[in-house]
Amino acid sequence: MRRLQPGRPSEYLYGRNAVAEALRGRRRHRRLFVASGIETHGRIVALMEAARVRGIPVIVIPRSELDRMVGSVNHQGVVLETSPYPYVDFATLLDPAPESIVLLLDHLQDPQNIATLLRTAEAAGVRGVVLPERRAAGITPAVVNASAGAVEHLQITLVTNLARAVDTLREHGYWIVALEPGPNAQSLFRAPLPLPLVLLVGAEGHGLSPVLLKRADVQVIIPMLGQIESLNAAVAGSIALYEIVRRLLGQESAEKTETRG
Structure with a gap:
């Protein structure tokens, strides 16, 4: 693991799961801080060992110092000083495999909604x-x-x-x-969802902008059978991603059956 060079900007990640995944990710790390008194706990021991294996110094400090670093958040006794998030170049998405799924978020502003949807995206192999x-x-x-x-673990x-990004993705073989x-919307569970595809998800309240909507090859909606009229963006997007995955797995199963036949 490459170390963050002195003078380079830092971010402070917190929370045991977030820190554990960051240690397995692409960032350059500087130091792992651990609250005194918990350094012998099983999960903390594993994080400290993972850091040391990667050559990252582990520093045990009072919990109050961690509070000072990251503010009034639930840091769970661990803070990782690391480099800013490593966004990738847009061009990395322009050579899709046949089963590729890209998620495009139209100006979502709620961090919790974005985080939930991105967690689903990673699990779904986006x-x-x-x-x-x-x-x-x-x-x-x-x-x-x-x-x-x-x-x-995502390429973001x-x-x-x-709109220009959508046009470029279509030119490289993606369905929108x-x-x-x-x-014009069809039921998500009946509409064609050809791969590779880009799933467009709009912001809370505003939905997708007209300039993006008019570029869609297929417009889908999740059927609502209860009294409420809509789901939030994170839930709706997660359902849509897994409907795409369900069809992909079904297609793979059918192809294997044909091969055996």
Whole structure:
């Protein structure tokens, strides 16, 4: 693991899951801080050993010092001083495998919603995530913690223009699927979802911008059978991702059956 060079900017990640995943991720780390009194606990011992194996100094300090570093958050007694989040270049998403899924988030601003959706994206094997550079929540330590560190294993890119990004992804073979209610929307569970695809998810309240919606090849909606009219972006996006995965796994199963036959 490469060490962060002196004078380079640092971020302070906190929470045991977030720190554990960051230690397995792509960042450059400087120091691991542990609250005195818990350094013999099983999970903490494992984190300290993982840091030492990677050549990262482990420093035991009073819990009050950790509080000072990261403020009034539940840091669980561990803080990792590391480099800023390593966004990838947009071009890394432009050579899709046949089963590739890309998630594009249209100006989501709630860190908890973003974190939940990104955790699902990582679990679902999403190829990459596209976020706008402006007017949206980025990958902050709060998002890392709320995602339980899942974002450390995702390829996330920032773009200046979402519509242009969608056009470029289509030119490279992706189908564009918009998760958005409306007169043209089909049920998520019946609509065609050809791969590779880009799933567009809009912000709370505002939904997808018209400039993105008009670029969709397929517009889908999650059927609502109860009294409420909608789900929040994180829940809706997670359901859509796993419907795509369900179909992908079903297709693979069918292909194996044909091969055996």
